[in-house]
Amino acid sequence: MYKVIGSRASRGLRVLWMLEELGQPYEHVPAKPRSDEALAANPSGKIPALQVDGETITDAVAIMTYLADRHEALTFGAGTLERARQDAFTLMILDEVENLLWMAARHTFVLPEERRVPEIKDSLKWEYEQALPRLEAAMTGPFLTGEMMTLPDMLLTHCLGWAERAGFAEAPAKLADLRARMEARDAFQRVLELP
Structure with a gap:
């Protein structure tokens, strides 16, 4: 399961929306920037962050690209x-x-x-x-x-x-x-x- 760290009232909305479009289950931690939860996921304290398989991905667009590629949806294939x-x-x-x-x-x-x-x-x-x-x-x-x-x-x-x-x-x-x-x-x- 994915874990999204970041409030909806931020770029976190993009990641949450992507997961909803993909129909993927996730846990949501509505952390604010530079909160303890945000700092634990990303030393800069920026949100959102996505935790998956023991790894953390930061930057909303990087996360969205990863999710789209992983689930082969909402994207065209690489190299096209x-x-x-x-x-x-x-x-x-x-x-x-x-x-x-x-x-x-x-x-x-x-x-x-x-x-x-x-x-x-x-x-x-x-x-x-x-x-x-x-x-x-x-x-x-x-x-x-x-x-x-x-x-x-x-x-x-x-x-x-x-x-x-x-x-x-x-x-x-x-x-x-x-x-x-x-x-x-x-x-x-x-x-x-x-x-």
């Missing part, structure tokens, strides 16, 4: 052109969407107050607005990679919700529709009931 396209979407979302959201969070509440530069947020919001139309234009079907839901769809959905809560621009129509469909999924709704 479809997987390369999927990975390109994943990396674009991490680089051009999540990175901006994380930087804004750091300068809002994560960093010590004397280290924050609140003025940076306007620039980050502008960059975000530039990235979303490129993502939307690259969509090739009802999901980012075409007809099949894959890991980047889940990643982007989480980021779009985060962006809304952080006061970033609304997503363009196709991405907003993707988010609505993804958040309506039973697996996503089950995760929202977790602590």
Whole structure:
């Protein structure tokens, strides 16, 4: 059985959602960042962490990739052109969407107050607005990679919700529709009931 360390109100949501989509049993420890449980799993205190077979995997996207590959679901096979396209979407979302959201969070509440530069947020919001139309234009079907839901769809959905809560621009129509469909999924709704 898998053990997920990390609250739903964090990147832990992605891992919990992936496990729900896969129909895999898991134990959930709703730990906050830098809590005793988080530090025991990851010396940085960052969440989420996944414990499996006596090993600990950190970083939400690394965990999601591991789970998708292990269960051969929500991903294309390694070494295929479809997987390369999927990975390109994943990396674009991490680089051009999540990175901006994380930087804004750091300068809002994560960093010590004397280290924050609140003025940076306007620039980050502008960059975000530039990235979303490129993502939307690259969509090739009802999901980012075409007809099949894959890991980047889940990643982007989480980021779009985060962006809304952080006061970033609304997503363009196709991405907003993707988010609505993804958040309506039973697996996503089950995760929202977790602590």
